[in-house]
Amino acid sequence: MLEIQDLTVEIGGRRILNGINLNVEDGFKNVLFGPNGAGKSALLMTLMGFSGYKVVKGKIIFKGEDITNMSVYERAQMGLGIMAQRPPNMTGVKLRSLLDVVSKNDRKYDELAETLDMVRFLDRDINVGFSGGEIKRSELLQLSVQNPDMVLLDEPESGVDLVSIEQLGITIKNLLCGHGKCAGERYKHGKSALIITHTGQVLDYVEADRGFILCNGRVMCSGNPHEMLEDIKSQGYEECVKCKMNYR
Amino acid sequence: MQDELSLKKKAEDALKKSAAYGEDLNLEDYQIASKEEEVTENLMSLSADDQKTLLNVGVVPNEENRSGTFIMLNNAVSHASVKQEDEVELMSLQDAIKKYDWVKDYSWKLVKPDADKYTAMTYLQNADGYFIRAPAGKKSKMPVQTCLLIGSKEVSQIVHNIIVVEEGAQLDVITGCSTRKGVEKGLHLGISEMYVKKGATLNFTMIHNWAEQIGVRPRTVVHVEEGGTYINNYITLKPVKSIQMYPTVHLKGKGAFTRLNSIGVAHPGSELDLGSRVIFDAPDTKAELISRTITTGGKVIARGEMIGNADGAKGHLECHGLVLSKEGSQRAIPILEANVEDIELSHEAAVGRIAREQIEYLMARGLTEEEAVGMIVRGFLDVGIQGIPDELKASIDETIAKIGEKAI
Numbered sequence: 119m120l121e122i123q124d125l126t127v128e129i130g131g132r133r134i135l136n137g138i139n140l141n142v143e144d145g146f147k148n149v150l151f152g153p154n155g156a157g158k159s160a161l162l163m164t165l166m167g168f169s170g171y172k173v174v175k176g177k178i179i180f181k182g183e184d185i186t187n188m189s190v191y192e193r194a195q196m197g198l199g200i201m202a203q204r205p206p207n208m209t210g211v212k213l214r215s216l217l218d219v220v221s222k223n224d225r226k227y228d229e230l231a232e233t234l235d236m237v238r239f240l241d242r243d244i245n246v247g248f249s250g251g252e253i254k255r256s257e258l259l260q261l262s263v264q265n266p267d268m269v270l271l272d273e274p275e276s277g278v279d280l281v282s283i284e285q286l287g288i289t290i291k292n293l294l295c296g297h298g299k300c301a302g303e304r305y306k307h308g309k310s311a312l313i314i315t316h317t318g319q320v321l322d323y324v325e326a327d328r329g330f331i332l333c334n335g336r337v338m339c340s341g342n343p344h345e346m347l348e349d350i351k352s353q354g355y356e357e358c359v360k361c362k363m364n365y366r
Numbered sequence: 367m368q369d370e371l372s373l374k375k376k377a378e379d380a381l382k383k384s385a386a387y388g389e390d391l392n393l394e395d396y397q398i399a400s401k402e403e404e405v406t407e408n409l410m411s412l413s414a415d416d417q418k419t420l421l422n423v424g425v426v427p428n429e430e431n432r433s434g435t436f437i438m439l440n441n442a443v444s445h446a447s448v449k450q451e452d453e454v455e456l457m458s459l460q461d462a463i464k465k466y467d468w469v470k471d472y473s474w475k476l477v478k479p480d481a482d483k484y485t486a487m488t489y490l491q492n493a494d495g496y497f498i499r500a501p502a503g504k505k506s507k508m509p510v511q512t513c514l515l516i517g518s519k520e521v522s523q524i525v526h527n528i529i530v531v532e533e534g535a536q537l538d539v540i541t542g543c544s545t546r547k548g549v550e551k552g553l554h555l556g557i558s559e560m561y562v563k564k565g566a567t568l569n570f571t572m573i574h575n576w577a578e579q580i581g582v583r584p585r586t587v588v589h590v591e592e593g594g595t596y597i598n599n600y601i602t603l604k605p606v607k608s609i610q611m612y613p614t615v616h617l618k619g620k621g622a623f624t625r626l627n628s629i630g631v632a633h634p635g636s637e638l639d640l641g642s643r644v645i646f647d648a649p650d651t652k653a654e655l656i657s658r659t660i661t662t663g664g665k666v667i668a669r670g671e672m673i674g675n676a677d678g679a680k681g682h683l684e685c686h687g688l689v690l691s692k693e694g695s696q697r698a699i700p701i702l703e704a705n706v707e708d709i710e711l712s713h714e715a716a717v718g719r720i721a722r723e724q725i726e727y728l729m730a731r732g733l734t735e736e737e738a739v740g741m742i743v744r745g746f747l748d749v750g751i752q753g754i755p756d757e758l759k760a761s762i763d764e765t766i767a768k769i770g771e772k773a774i
Contacts, residue, residue: 168726190729200730206723210745219741220731243745264731 152332199266250277287323380480388610399440399521423542462497476587509538592619612641632664641669646679661694740770
């Protein structure tokens, strides 16, 4: 589904990603771990094609096509979607107007809006005055209506209160896996995803396949995401960096 | 009589007096438009082009959902009708002056004849226009619609309107100003004096839809008494040569409130000098001024002014300008003045292009760049104006879509 080859990215001349190699196979849900400032969000923003993230080397291959120089719109049309960490205030743009366009005016989002407790936000300007958790629910609602083949989730659980987190987790699971089970031959079921998480809470709902640790703009290692999460929880990222040094 | 003579003298002296703002238009470049009446009893009998012209400024020819209709073509009234005479009174100003002795006490009381050459000209021409009165306590559910139409080439239309909303009454007015198809060059001078009495409400929506070579100089002053409310919506989205206006609202009674929304698009070659001024002359008065303007190559000057002269006054001024072209310019001039201690006036002003981040946010949901810009522009211009007919909404959407395309 997604192949990232030797991806090197700069923001305003400052290098933030350095020779990233990372794959997400069809139907796989891969997880990105890493300390603050490691470049995780920058990687997702680069994959979506947002301006300001300048690819100076390497390639992004999506569904077999080189999308490195494609516009955000073209990537979205190809089936890439993102839940951003800090989306902009969209003054004047009502959530409902965007959902109407994205859903091509079929109003099937009503039920989901109800589930996510977003009905009262439909006629508000997107993200304006939304709390952290409200932004996540709004992003997830938009993403579900968009229904892309591959989703990029940037800390979907951060800022979400304990009551809402279960609903959010279930909705993410439904989005990624459909309503059926997604064990077995994973490539045949559901969507592909690249998920950033600090707490790992989202992994209670989504069965993750592979984990990557990002430090200082590089992929440090990869492996079983659950084991990795346990290690990070008990030892922090420092051990990870040390390990990499020794390994060299 | 002595008064009238001295006013006339003053107006004559002011015929060469330039306005404080805006391009100094030469009155002699335009012939004074005909005062010959061209009566139209039923608007549905107008040509398809004329009907479309009316619809595009919010005036519906079949008069559905309207309590009254008034059409002024060039300098003569061609139609005036109301559905329920006890709810609202509507006639030409000249007829009203003949009918009621007291109307003269409302004429040229808020606007000074010698304010500038445009007011002077209007005074000296003894211009006609509409007179609308909502009798005390009457609340009409449907708006009165009026249209001021320039029907001939290279003429000046000169209008004088008076609106009186009596105690406890409520009135909605939609005024559309436009040109007949084929009329490109012209001048529109419009004096409006509006009185909102104790506890009354006036919702006034003005839609301008001029042609590329039209100069427009409205002069509006509003008096709002105790507990009264004056809401003003102003929309101009189509190309025009030059509009300069600075409507002024005097909040004269305790607790009076006003909100002025201005929405404008300056196309290449257009100059919009749109001001709004509120003077807080009574305690606990409140005001909101909102200006949203776009340039696609023309010049915008958005002036907002609040002068606080009474305790407990509160006002907020919002002035946002989008630049969607390398050409055009946006100038926001907010002015706040406090002349007493207990007062709260604030403003926020911002000019610039649409943030790239916002466009890409929508593109990431699968919208093209044009669609994204269109959606942002539509949202930017939407200040929640009520009572606009569907045809006009469609025309506004079309204009916005074109702006979106051009902005790329």
